[in-house]
Each structure stands twice: as structure tokens, then as C-alpha cells.
Amino acid sequence: MGGNEIFGNEEIQECMEVLQTGILMRYNFDKERKGIFKVRTFEEEFARFHGVKHALGVTSGSTALKIALTAMDICPGDEIIVPAFTFIATYEAVIEAGAIPVMADIDESLNLDPKDIVTKMTPYTKAVIPVHMCGAGANIEQIVATAKNLQLLVLEDNAQALGGSYKGQKLGSFGAMATFSFDYYKTITTGEGGMVITNSKNLYERADWYHDHGHDHDHTVSRAMEGRTILGFNYRMNELQGALGLAQLRKLEYIIGEQRKNKARVKEMLASVKGIGFRKHFDESGDTATFLAFNFEGAAKAMAFQKALGENGVDVVCFKNNKWHYCPNWEHLLAWSTANSRKFPFASNDYRGKVEYSIRNIPQAEDLLGRTLVMGIPVKMSAERLQQIEKAIDRAKSVV
Ligand SMILES: *Cc1c(COP(=O)(O)O)cnc(C)c1O
Secondary structure (H helix, E strand, O other): OHHHHOOOHHHHHHHHHHHHHOOOOOOOOOOOOOOOOHHHHHHHHHHHHHOOOEEEEEOOHHHHHHHHHHHOOOOOOOEEEEEOEOOOHHHHHHHHOOOEEEEEOEOOOOOEOOHHHHHHOOOOEEEEOOEOHHHOOOOHHHHHHHHHHOOOEEEEEOOOOOOOEEOOEEOOOOOOEEEEEOOOOOOOOOOOOEEEEEOOHHHHHHHHHHOEOOOOOOOOOOHHHOOOOOOOOEOEOOHHHHHHHHHHHOOHHHHHHHHHHHHHHHHHHHOOOOOOEEOOOOOHHHOOOOEEEEEOOOHHHHHHHHHHHHHOOOOOEOHHHOOOOEHHHOHHHHOOOOOOOOOOOOOOOOOOOOOOOOHHHOHHHHHHHHOEEEEEOOOOOOHHHHHHHHHHHHHHHHHO
8 A cells, every 4th residue: 555565766775875874863973974864854845745834754653643742732631632533543642642532523524523623622622633534634624713713723633644635735734733654554654654744833843852852953062962941752763764755755646646546447436336425525636545435325235345345355444343443442442441550641630521432422423434435545556456346346236
């Protein structure tokens, strides 16, 4: 899936430049690195691509979320509104920051329903995290407007829709901050890695300090003499990741272009299936086409169709039954089984609210995800594979 399918000489060349200097750290060693700053250059190109002022390379999409929440001064006792349908990392990052994730409903785009922000808001709510799932954008204009009215910060989790846009503006440039992942499955990959972007100098500085032990990165003095105002930790990206990121970012438009062609072919094959519907897009021209989501009137038909496709060599996912992407299925989270024996932050005295992870609070997610099937769209799809998919769809047609 995505960038991992098309590693080539570009990635090798970028990494070789780093290995030839031997400087794997992004900071310091200014003489030995011979002018090579891969992470810094990757950040500059990434920020430019998104039309934002600042980008910070970090170790993963999960740490990017934690860093952004910390930069936004999210504190123990705060509540953060998060869609029920997302990868578990979005919830984990909120918990890592000491705050409480509040599960909200999705709309027909399979992303956070802006209407549910008002419903889930409490006196403790500080921020909302729309997640652009499966390659396509949430109703981001409406989400930002609603959050503004309620004085909530918006952090876009754009781990899954890098390169996507809404009305020509890149996803990730709408909220106060946004995060991205470059893990091995994502649209572009650095093996592991992530990025935080923002237009705010203040939020950028706090993220930058926090991600590197508080270092203020005043490059006029030696690293050992740099100042600090807050404590931090180590979430630094290394130069080999920066090198891979640069080579992969330059292939992003190509990746999305190929995925769009492949998705259009499969969508055309599915269009003739009786009773089929497709995921709603607020701006289909901004879809990154990493996934194709389609639905039936009921869960029984969806399950039958999924089974028939699988028997013919084509696997599709029903996310209501998935262990890692749907909040009601996370039995350890529901039991407040955090990695500390005091169940912090849920059982902490700092928290005055009463979070409830009941499926009654997310009726649309329960309905939509149960009758929606999702197919991953690769960059490379051979004629044989397309034929196999066509045959599978043809056979599955008769069961719905
Ligand atoms: C992959 C992903 C993350 C976490 O990224 P990692 O780099 O794997 O830590 C966060 N949110 C979403 C929606 C993701 O898909």
C-alpha cells in the first residue's frame, strides 16, 4: 500500500548522501554534515506543500499527536472530542497527554459529524480531533466553524489522508495544528515517523521544544549551551528518516494519481451491483483514493458480499468488526486499563466529568460501519489483479 510499493533509486540516493557523511542526527555536527540537513529540508518541503508556516518531523504519527496536544497545553482533567471511528492511536495520544477522549459520532463521510461536537461538549472540553479516515476529508469547514463558536481548538489527525484537500486547500491546514504518520502502511513512509504542522509560531515553538528535551534550538550557540523554558522528552526524527521522507514526498502526487485511476476502475465495476451505495465525499476531487468504501442497506447483505469477495481472493474490511479502528471494540480502553495501575487519567481526581463509551452515543457509526465495506487501493494494480477483482464482484453480485 502506498509509498512502500515504489521504493527506488531516489530513496537509496537520499539515504546514501546521509550515510556518506555518517551524521544520522538532525542537530549539531555542522562541519561534518557537509551542508546536508535532510530532516530540516523534509520539514521545509512538507510545510510548503501544505501552505503552512511550520512543520516538525517526529518519531511517529502517535507521538506527533501527543506533541501537538502538549503544545496546545492540554492538561489532566480536560476532555477531547474524538470520532468513534479512528485508529486507536488518536485515543492513546489523548490519554498519554493525561486527558480524556470523548467518543463522538460519524456522518456519511465516515468522519467526525460536526453536529455531534455540540452534543458531546461539556464544561471540560478543550479540543476536537477530526480524523480524515481512509484517504478522504471530514466536513472540515463545518467542524472548524463549530469549534470556533464553542472556543475549542481543532487538531486534525491526517495520518490517513496526506495530500488530500477540500476546495483546493490541503487537509491539515484547517485546524490550529495537524499531524501525519509515515509508518510503513501510510501513503508515504519513512519506516516509522510523523510530522506536526501549524501556522502558529507559539504552538510550533512549544512542539519543537517539547520534542527535544526542551532545547530552544538557538543555533547561535553550541547545542550544549542552548536554553530552555519547559521540560520535554525525545521524539526527534533522524536523518535517514528525513532522507526517505524527502524521496517519498516527491512521489506523493504520482502515488495519489495512480491510486485514483485504480479506484475509478474498481468503482466502475462495483457500480452495477444491485443496492450498492458509496461513501459520501464533501469534495471528491480532493480524495487521495487510498481506500474505496461502499455500502448496502443492511449489515446482512454487507457480510454476505464480504464473504463472497473473500472466497474469490478479494479481501475487504468491515470496520465495525475490526479490533483496532472502532472504539466500542477496545475492551481494554472501556475497562480504563491504562499502563499504570491507578487507571490514570480516568480515575484521577483531576477529572470531574463522566465519560461514557456506550454505543447508544454513536448510533450513526453503529449503523454505517456495520453495512460499509472498505477496500485498500494500491499504487500498482496489474491487469490480472483487476480481472480477479472483476470476477470476484461478478460472483458476489448474486448474494445481495
Ligand atoms: C497510523 C495512524 C496513527 C498513528 O501513526 P503511527 O505513525 O503508526 O504512530 C494515528 N492516527 C491515525 C488515524 C492513523 O491511521
